[in-house]
Amino acid sequence: MRVVADREVCVGAGSCELLAPDAFKVDDDGAVRVLQEQPDDAAAVRDAVSQCPTGAITLLERD
Numbered sequence: 001m002r003v004v005a006d007r008e009v010c011v012g013a014g015s016c017e018l019l020a021p022d023a024f025k026v027d028d029d030g031a032v033r034v035l036q037e038q039p040d041d042a043a044a045v046r047d048a049v050s051q052c053p054t055g056a057i058t059l060l061e062r063d
């Protein structure tokens with residue numbers, strides 16, 4: 001399982017950071033950064049992925 005983010009697509013809305021703060025951080029440039037590529041809390045990451053308004057973050061079930 002691995003988390004990937006497309007910083008070109010991210011609009012910095014920040015819901016991912018709220019839902020899965022261990023895995024995502026919105027940087028000062030307004031784009032998301034993945035803190036944990038292999039997340040401890042996969043459920044929170046799945047929730048964040050489903051709530052992202054732009055589809056910028058993806059959870060790959062395989063590495």
Ligand code: SF4
Binds near residue numbers: 009011012057
């Ligand atoms: S929820 Fe999506 S658009 Fe918003 S900061 Fe996170 S990755 Fe970017």
